[in-house]
Amino acid sequence: MSDKMNHARWFSMALKALIVLAENESRCPSGKLAEKLESQSVYLRKILTHLVKAGIISAKEGRDGGYTLGKKPEDIMLSEVYEAIRAETVVKDYFETEGKHCFSDMSQQSLCDLQREMETWILQGLQTKALSDLIEQ
Numbered sequence: 001m002s003d004k005m006n007h008a009r010w011f012s013m014a015l016k017a018l019i020v021l022a023e024n025e026s027r028c029p030s031g032k033l034a035e036k037l038e039s040q041s042v043y044l045r046k047i048l049t050h051l052v053k054a055g056i057i058s059a060k061e062g063r064d065g066g067y068t069l070g071k072k073p074e075d076i077m078l079s080e081v082y083e084a085i086r087a088e089t090v091v092k093d094y095f096e097t098e099g100k101h102c103f104s105d106m107s108q109q110s111l112c113d114l115q116r117e118m119e120t121w122i123l124q125g126l127q128t129k130a131l132s133d134l135i136e137q
Contacts, residue, residue, distance in 0.1 A: 010085045022073045027066030054084035079126035
């Protein structure tokens with residue numbers, strides 16, 4: 001599986017990790033989290049790093065370390081999660097708009113414009129949903 005495919009799943013994996021953290025009452029080490037999500041710890045820690053930087057989750061190192069939510073599930077908007085990981089991932093790259101193609105400049109520009117529009121639609125939709133909408137209350 002290519003890195004591009006792995007990166008395209010970051011948003012989904014980030015949401016799944018947040019759901020596990022929301023349902024866990026204590027700190028959850030990355031190894032335990034990866035086990036629950038059937039993922040590799042190294043891959044998951046890359047995602048978690050972005051969530052920590054965004055203040056969505058908090059991390060404590062050491063023997064009793066692990067991850068916890070940085071705020072209440074109802075205060076974590078899915079758009080925040082998307083924004084936190086999109087700088088690193090290619091989730092927003094639905095189609096390639098860079099490089100040499102047989103398209104005219106106008107068609108190439110139209111593809112770029114469409115990609116930006118799609119990104120706006122996604123963010124607008126995710127701004128209406130919180131993590132709490134994904135977990136059993």
